[in-house]
Amino acid sequence: AQSVTQLDSQVPVFEEAPVELRCNYSSSVSVYLFWYVQYPNQGLQLLLKYLSGSTLVESINGFEAEFNKSQTSFHLRKPSVHISDTAEYFCAVSNFGNEKLTFGTGTRLTIIP
Amino acid sequence: GAGVSQSPSNKVTEKGKDVELRCDPISGHTALYWYRQRLGQGLEFLIYFQGNSAPDKSGLPSDRFSAERTGESVSTLTIQRTQQEDSAVYLCASSPAGREGAYNSPLHFGNGTRLTVT
Numbered sequence: 001a002q003s004v005t006q007l008d009s010q011v012p013v014f015e016e017a018p019v020e021l022r023c024n025y026s027s028s029v030s031v032y033l034f035w036y037v038q039y040p041n042q043g044l045q046l047l048l049k050y051l052s053g054s055t056l057v058e059s060i061n062g063f064e065a066e067f068n069k070s071q072t073s074f075h076l077r078k079p080s081v082h083i084s085d086t087a088e089y090f091c092a093v094s095n096f097g098n099e100k101l102t103f104g105t106g107t108r109l110t111i112i113p
Numbered sequence: 114g115a116g117v118s119q120s121p122s123n124k125v126t127e128k129g130k131d132v133e134l135r136c137d138p139i140s141g142h143t144a145l146y147w148y149r150q151r152l153g154q155g156l157e158f159l160i161y162f163q164g165n166s167a168p169d170k171s172g173l174p175s176d177r178f179s180a181e182r183t184g185e186s187v188s189t190l191t192i193q194r195t196q197q198e199d200s201a202v203y204l205c206a207s208s209p210a211g212r213e214g215a216y217n218s219p220l221h222f223g224n225g226t227r228l229t230v231t
Contacts (some may be wrong), residue, residue, distance in 0.1 A: 005154070036220075043117065044204070046219035090156065100169070101220065103148075103156035 002027040002093050013081050016113045021076040021107045023065075023091030033074040034092040034101065035065055044090065049057035050074065061085075086111050117138065117223035120173045125229045134190040134226045135143040138207030145188050146220065151213050156204065162188060201225055202227050226230060 005024045013019045025031060035047040048059040055067040065076045074091060091104040115201075126132050138145050147159040158172040162182040173179070184190040185193040192199055206220040 008160075009153070036222075043222040043224045044206075044220075045222070049219070052124075058122075063116075064202075099156050100161060100172075101146075102158070105153065105155040 002031070002102050003096065004091050004093050004102055004104035005013045006107050006108050008093055008106045009105065010110065012112055014111045015083060018079050019077065019081050019085075019109065021089050021091075021109065022053050023070055023074045023076065023104060025074065025091070025093045027072075027093060029095050031095070032094045033067060034094075035059075035063070035074075035076050036092060036103075037087045038090070038106075040086045047076075047089070049098075069109060081109075081111050083111050083113065085109060117205055117207050117221050118185060119203075119211045119226050121226060122224065123227045123229075124230060128197060128230055129194055130226065131191065132195055134192075134205075134228070136188045136190070136205030136207075136223060138186070138188070138205070139209075139221055142183075142207035142209050142221070143185055144180055144210075145185075145189070145206040147190050147200045148206065150225075151201045155208045159190070161201075192228075195218050195228075197230050200228055200230045203224035 003026050004084045027041045033050040036044045037047045038044045050057050058064045063078045086104045088108045090106045092101045094101050120135045143164045145162040148156040160180045161169040177193045179189045202225040204225045206222045208218045
């Protein structure tokens with residue numbers, strides 16, 4: 001069975017400060033890892049994903065996440081946040097041959113002007 | 114183009130009543146998923162449809178829950194004899210990929226149906 005843990009339910013950050021949203025997973029087989037984002041009054045959308053290859057993956061809006069197999073983590077980072085990054089962020093895991101995504105409980109990122 | 118559409122956006126029902134939730138996936142998407150999100154919890158997988166294959170119903174919490182899909186289009190999730198613990202946001206998502214490549218294609222989510230059972 002696979003599972004995802006997002007320890008922080010809420011993260012307040014000042015504008016232009018760095019942020020890290022934590023995600024840890026457990027799985028008995030090789031994993032694929034995803035971050036989804038839900039902006040206010042919108043549906044969830046894919047932010048970035050790790051399937052294979054380089055362990056550092058980036059999104060188009062400045063977020064990055066690093067797959068760390070030894071620590072079973074896939075933390076999401078951004079060096080300088082903007083008001084528009086206010087959203088709920090969900091980490092998710094799946095395995096090859098098992099397309100069911102298992103989601104974490106989400107982290108609400110609030111940007112303080 | 115149009116995204117995944119879910120209706121109604123909000124539904125309030127009395128305990129014991131049946132409810133039907135609708136999902137219109139993106140045209141051409143072969144895969145369709147239903148998830149449930151209870152307050153303060155993650156997204157809970159309910160059911161997965163892929164083309165004409167038998168659906169994966171392993172996430173349905175009880176036999177009060179059922180879902181249908183017409184070909185590769187509309188899906189309905191039915192909850193019979195609703196209970197207060199059924200209160201949640203029900204999310205539908207579709208994907209263009211088949212079973213072997215579902216992990217490689219992002220899920221496109223609707224805005225969900227917020228179900229409140231009183």
